[in-house]
Every structure is written in C-alpha cells, then in structure tokens.
Amino acid sequence: MPRPSTAEAEIAEELAVVRPALLPAYTGALPGARAAVLTRLWRGLTHEPLPWVAGREDTRSGVVLRLADGRRLEGPASDPYATDARVTAVRLDGTEYDNPARLMTDLAVPHGDSFAAELGHSAASLALSRAGQRDFGGPGEAAPERDWEWEQRVVDGHPFHPNCRSRPGFSVAEQLAYGPEHRPVVELGLVPVPAGECLVSGAWPDGLRDGDRLLVPVHPWQAAHVLKRAGDGSAPA
Structure with missing residues (x-):
C-alpha cells in the first residue's frame, strides 16, 4: 500500500x-x-x-x-x-x-x-x-x-x-x-462596477444594472479570497 x-x-x-x-x-x-x-x-x-x-x-x-x-x-x-x-x-x-x-x-x-x-x-x-x-x-x-x-x-x-x-x-x-x-448550485455575488470601467460584449441585461453601474456576477470564492467583499445581492448558478 x-x-x-x-x-x-x-x-x-x-x-x-x-x-x-x-x-x-x-x-x-x-x-x-x-x-x-x-x-x-x-x-x-x-x-x-x-x-x-x-x-x-x-x-x-x-x-x-x-x-x-x-x-x-x-x-x-x-x-x-x-x-x-x-x-x-x-x-x-x-x-x-x-x-x-x-x-x-x-x-x-x-x-x-x-x-x-x-x-x-x-x-x-x-x-x-x-x-x-x-x-x-x-x-x-x-x-x-x-x-x-x-x-x-x-x-x-x-x-x-x-x-x-x-x-x-x-x-x-x-x-x-x-x-x-x-453538482452544486452556487450563489454568485453581484458586484457593482461603473459601466465605464467594464468591457462587455453585447447588451448587458437590464436586471444586472444599478443606475450607471453594472452588477457583475462574481464567484463566492473570488469574492471572499480575492476581492475580500460580499456582493450586493446574489444570483444562483
């Protein structure tokens, strides 16, 4: 062994x-x-x-x-x-x-x-x-x-x-x-980022907007260990 x-x-x-x-x-x-x-x-x-x-x-x-x-x-x-x-x-x-x-x-x-x-x-x-x-x-x-x-x-x-x-x-x-x-369901955090600082392709969904900011889905591990902050709301994935 x-x-x-x-x-x-x-x-x-x-x-x-x-x-x-x-x-x-x-x-x-x-x-x-x-x-x-x-x-x-x-x-x-x-x-x-x-x-x-x-x-x-x-x-x-x-x-x-x-x-x-x-x-x-x-x-x-x-x-x-x-x-x-x-x-x-x-x-x-x-x-x-x-x-x-x-x-x-x-x-x-x-x-x-x-x-x-x-x-x-x-x-x-x-x-x-x-x-x-x-x-x-x-x-x-x-x-x-x-x-x-x-x-x-x-x-x-x-x-x-x-x-x-x-x-x-x-x-x-x-x-x-x-x-x-x-096979988990992962709750992605939604992090607001000024739209002018984002590079996106296509139309960003209206449901992922907060005024002039885009709500960017972030993996919870990345939020905790890299960004060290929680998102504003969440979305299951």
Whole structure:
C-alpha cells in the first residue's frame, strides 16, 4: 500500500470532518486518481523537450528516458494524443513509482518540489471528484440539454495536463461547494462596477444594472479570497 501524499492526507482529514460518509469512496478512488495523473505526467515527460532529459529510447517494453545526471526513467509506450491510456507505475533507476508526486520529488529537478506539491493536490482532488460521482446514463435518465449539465460530467478535468484537478487554495468544503462535478448550485455575488470601467460584449441585461453601474456576477470564492467583499445581492448558478 503506497503512502499517501501530504495533499491526500490533508484532504482525508478535512473530509472526515465535513463529509465523513464520502471518506471510504475517496480512499478507494486514490489509486485510480494517482494513475490518471501519472498517465498525464508520463505523457509529458516522454514527449515534451525538457532540459534534464538527455535522451529518449523506444524499447520493446516501452520508453527509456536517459536523464542528464545519468539515471534512467522507464515506463510504458506513450501515445501523445490518446486519452484512454493508463499508466499505473514507472521505474526510476529500478525503483517503482505509482505516485506522481513522489516521482517528481525524487527526480529532484529544478522547480520539482513545487510541481510535486501540485501533482499531489491534483491526484487528491481528482479522487475527491470521483468519489462523489454517480453513474451517468442509467435507465430512465435523460440526456443533458444544457451546457452546464455536460460540464458536470467532466469529472477528470483536462485530459492532457497532469494538474487536471489541482485547486490550490480550495478547502475540501469549498471543492464540494463549488466544483461543477459535485453538482452544486452556487450563489454568485453581484458586484457593482461603473459601466465605464467594464468591457462587455453585447447588451448587458437590464436586471444586472444599478443606475450607471453594472452588477457583475462574481464567484463566492473570488469574492471572499480575492476581492475580500460580499456582493450586493446574489444570483444562483
């Protein structure tokens, strides 16, 4: 059993407080989430030009990356465009890694530690996203008709970027409250901004005007953490 990353443990601790019933599903989703992030990471390592990768070699069993410090990083063949691949482990000088954050930490490349932290958060957040999902397309379920209904089905985030689900600065409660894959209704704050300071496209709705000011919908996380102010009224989204 691989040791959890710091992000995985932190999310588990928060989840035990804010949504304890979801904790078993989150724990069960971690191996698959690590593999999903590792798959994206391995695709990047094998196909992107990186200054600390001295050479690449295709072998019968996959790909070998020769690192500038003499080490070897080995893994399966990687298609740069496939989205159905699954990499469960790679080997660094013979040591197997199934956790992308620990792999990046032990690669010890420039900026690797900060990237490793982001990878750990991406895997943990992805596991949380998967934990709360139901099976779509069940008997009697109608096909989505609205854009947001389709967006709620995109559980895994970006298909190629290893930080597909990284949400730095978001607590577990905030991820559950705001992540579209968790299917919340989000109350957007309405912040008045002088019309002359706004660049908009098309006609601004009359219902979102306050005299010569436009009421701009603002995400509640942004209102609290960036603007540090509440909106004047709200609109569900």
